[in-house]
Amino acid sequence: MTRDETGADLIAAEDVLLFVNAAITSTGQREFHSGADEQSLSLDFLHHYLLGNYRDLYAATLALDVNDHNAVLIARNLLVTTAEATPEQRRAEGRLIARRLALLPPQRVYGLFRELRRARVNNRRTRAIMRDWLAARPDPAFDAVKYRSAVKDVTRHAHLAPAGELGPFLFTPHRPAVYTTPILETWRRAHYERAALYDLPYTVAEGFAARHGIARGTFLERIAPRLTRLERLRLQESARDLGADAVRADLTTMPLTRLASYVLALSLEDRRSRRAELTSALRAAARRTAGEQAGRWGTVAAVLDDSFSAYGSGQKRRRPLAVALACHFLLEALAAEYTPLWLSGRSDALDVRPYGPTPLGERILDGLELGPDRLVIVSDGWDNAPPGLAGEVLRIWRTRLDPSHACGIVHLNPVYDAADFDVRRLAPAVPTAGIRDAETLVALVELAQFAEGRTGLAELRAHLAQRVEDFLREDT
Amino acid sequence: MTDLSLNGLATRPSQVWGGVRLVPLVRDEPIEDLRLDAQVYDADVGVVAVGPRIAYCSYIPHGFVATWADDGTPAAAYGTQLRNPADRDRAPARMPLRFHHRMARRVDKNRLRFLPLHLALEGYLALHFGGPEIAWEEWSQQAIRRGLSPRVEEAYTGAAVRGLADALRVFEIHPGQCGVLVYVADALAAAFVVPHPDDYRALHSTLVHDLYGELIYHYAMLGGPVPAFKARIADTTVRSLADLRAAAAAQRDEWATFHDEVMAGGLLSGDYTYEYVQEVGPYRLSRLMPSFERQRDNHIGELIDDDAGRLAYLKTFRLSENQVRRGHLLTRLAAGDWRLSTTAAAMGVTEFELVRRIEAAGFGYLLRQDLRDHYRARARR
Numbered sequence: 001m002t003r004d005e006t007g008a009d010l011i012a013a014e015d016v017l018l019f020v021n022a023a024i025t026s027t028g029q030r031e032f033h034s035g036a037d038e039q040s041l042s043l044d045f046l047h048h049y050l051l052g053n054y055r056d057l058y059a060a061t062l063a064l065d066v067n068d069h070n071a072v073l074i075a076r077n078l079l080v081t082t083a084e085a086t087p088e089q090r091r092a093e094g095r096l097i098a099r100r101l102a103l104l105p106p107q108r109v110y111g112l113f114r115e116l117r118r119a120r121v122n123n124r125r126t127r128a129i130m131r132d133w134l135a136a137r138p139d140p141a142f143d144a145v146k147y148r149s150a151v152k153d154v155t156r157h158a159h160l161a162p163a164g165e166l167g168p169f170l171f172t173p174h175r176p177a178v179y180t181t182p183i184l185e186t187w188r189r190a191h192y193e194r195a196a197l198y199d200l201p202y203t204v205a206e207g208f209a210a211r212h213g214i215a216r217g218t219f220l221e222r223i224a225p226r227l228t229r230l231e232r233l234r235l236q237e238s239a240r241d242l243g244a245d246a247v248r249a250d251l252t253t254m255p256l257t258r259l260a261s262y263v264l265a266l267s268l269e270d271r272r273s274r275r276a277e278l279t280s281a282l283r284a285a286a287r288r289t290a291g292e293q294a295g296r297w298g299t300v301a302a303v304l305d306d307s308f309s310a311y312g313s314g315q316k317r318r319r320p321l322a323v324a325l326a327c328h329f330l331l332e333a334l335a336a337e338y339t340p341l342w343l344s345g346r347s348d349a350l351d352v353r354p355y356g357p358t359p360l361g362e363r364i365l366d367g368l369e370l371g372p373d374r375l376v377i378v379s380d381g382w383d384n385a386p387p388g389l390a391g392e393v394l395r396i397w398r399t400r401l402d403p404s405h406a407c408g409i410v411h412l413n414p415v416y417d418a419a420d421f422d423v424r425r426l427a428p429a430v431p432t433a434g435i436r437d438a439e440t441l442v443a444l445v446e447l448a449q450f451a452e453g454r455t456g457l458a459e460l461r462a463h464l465a466q467r468v469e470d471f472l473r474e475d476t
Numbered sequence: 477m478t479d480l481s482l483n484g485l486a487t488r489p490s491q492v493w494g495g496v497r498l499v500p501l502v503r504d505e506p507i508e509d510l511r512l513d514a515q516v517y518d519a520d521v522g523v524v525a526v527g528p529r530i531a532y533c534s535y536i537p538h539g540f541v542a543t544w545a546d547d548g549t550p551a552a553a554y555g556t557q558l559r560n561p562a563d564r565d566r567a568p569a570r571m572p573l574r575f576h577h578r579m580a581r582r583v584d585k586n587r588l589r590f591l592p593l594h595l596a597l598e599g600y601l602a603l604h605f606g607g608p609e610i611a612w613e614e615w616s617q618q619a620i621r622r623g624l625s626p627r628v629e630e631a632y633t634g635a636a637v638r639g640l641a642d643a644l645r646v647f648e649i650h651p652g653q654c655g656v657l658v659y660v661a662d663a664l665a666a667a668f669v670v671p672h673p674d675d676y677r678a679l680h681s682t683l684v685h686d687l688y689g690e691l692i693y694h695y696a697m698l699g700g701p702v703p704a705f706k707a708r709i710a711d712t713t714v715r716s717l718a719d720l721r722a723a724a725a726a727q728r729d730e731w732a733t734f735h736d737e738v739m740a741g742g743l744l745s746g747d748y749t750y751e752y753v754q755e756v757g758p759y760r761l762s763r764l765m766p767s768f769e770r771q772r773d774n775h776i777g778e779l780i781d782d783d784a785g786r787l788a789y790l791k792t793f794r795l796s797e798n799q800v801r802r803g804h805l806l807t808r809l810a811a812g813d814w815r816l817s818t819t820a821a822a823m824g825v826t827e828f829e830l831v832r833r834i835e836a837a838g839f840g841y842l843l844r845q846d847l848r849d850h851y852r853a854r855a856r857r
Contacts, residue, residue, distance in 0.1 A: 365724065
């Protein structure tokens, strides 16, 4: 530390980093070691703590890579407590919220608006945000069909006058004998005509299909052209079992972590028989993510966690393992020379499955022995064979064997530890960052190396201000 | 009398969850020609006919089936089997009961069904079950005629032991793991060893259906979280990565030695009596009885081993302090031919004190009523 900073400043900086880690990793869902209640309770506390103490920093985290669940929570908490903010704060927050909502998937935003309605939050700012967001939607009629009850709730709550046929559609849907808007007319016809439902969005058509008693296989075969990219990925396997071969996801366009999750959901035999296809899809996604950084990272070793705890939970199935697998392919693309070290000792990345203990210490030793430029550890941090060895190895490496930091070590943790209000750390000398999607790995590693010492509040504020500015500028 | 040893099993670092510590035991070479699998019973309460006119009633959620190959070729486990009981076995629907013939029973030429832990518990309950062998005048008519019957002990299921279910859920099974030692508040609660890693994976979760003594239940309820034995390396001795690796290996060995000598010392250094139950192909199923020495761990159990002394199967139950006292008292009484004066002299206490102990252990009904009244009146004086 070069400047003299008060203890309060340091604590503030640490609190914010703590919160950012939590907001990146936790989704309030069940994890391997803690239940959904513990996760949301712990996360809720952090939100309220930060909101009460550092309101402007709390709002600024919207500009960071916090996950959708937390972005919605932040927006909600800010809107609920509008009365506590000064006019300047409100203006800044309003812009951040509007920008963030534009990036979120629409169902999340509708969820947020309905949540605000349930919480009876109806201040002028909230109504304005709802109005602007709805006005910016590309196709209001499509939204009205796909998110019908949500659009109805929001329209009612924000005192909006729906344009054209949307008013009757939302509030007296069966009164008009015919609609002129095509999608609304299709929706009306789908009540009586089987063929019409295949022109509706999948989620809406699914209900009509059940009503008409259409067999699942036939339905999937014919609805295939209307499926979104992720619906296609999700339904592909079950559709194939039902004989609907039209549902084919183009794996080469999928985001990296999603793709890794998909690969891990396949059985081992499937993975082996489709090895070439899966590997090339993963490599393509990784190269796309790496962008211009590809091949520039020098020699890289990665310690990747495939212990039993990487299974995650029934709600987040194999999420930690999927992140590790995605990181594996991304690092392969980034590095000039790359060595993966899976904890189980497996060398084939497509064969990984969550099984066995977590001997992190030994694998880190193996990694350090290779003498890489960078060592990346992707693990939930539950080092147990033996416990604490990873911390000791890293401490001694940093203090005695490599005091000049020739090898950059970063620990990325995909799991939020509810009891500690942070991701689990391995050693104080090695920076730990929460990670949700492997796509953010480059930014996280750069940031972690910059923050290897303890960051002061002033630097952190400057960094956040920069990020906020970039975030808002992307808008225009 | 011989001691117990974990032959062929190596200790790996423990995993801690709250107050529960699980220590994995890994086998270098799995035993292929003896396999265990669980048989789930639909009735929770079981009645076992252990001998003529003697029945053992207990909560029995599952039994184990040992299968072995006569010619030593690898034998596959059958997987968990659900079996419909014959109609004769079905009791009224409100209180399902299952009747078992004997604790260990040959169900086929090379299959043996036995009830885990109950074999051991029955051995403990049947300890000097016949009562006084010589009808000294102190003993009541009931003691002479019916012995200790009915003899009752209480235990808790693993699900009632706080934190055990979660600890088993988050436990990461080692490759090649064939056994586990369960510690609650760092008191050894149970040891469980099976022949093959696949069997262990299948049977790991049955630990939560097992029985645990009152002592373990209370330790789990009242004890706080136990610390993990974290690796510690003195950094002054480390000059290179090789030093670091050697120090890490030393940590692992240190833990294994410490565990086997100190933490599991109560189990492994105990003095046990083996009681042979049944042949299982080339293996022997026997029952384990402790010395009932007070103020130390006393585990009852059952085990399967071969002639070379290689441990194939082990399951133990830790007796609570009161249970140890009862076992101790019965053993001493039997050693003194059930004569109060001889036993009291051998134990170095007065007869009056011995009677008080018998009553406190819950065996008061064995003594004649007028004798008990006499001693009680003397105590009041």
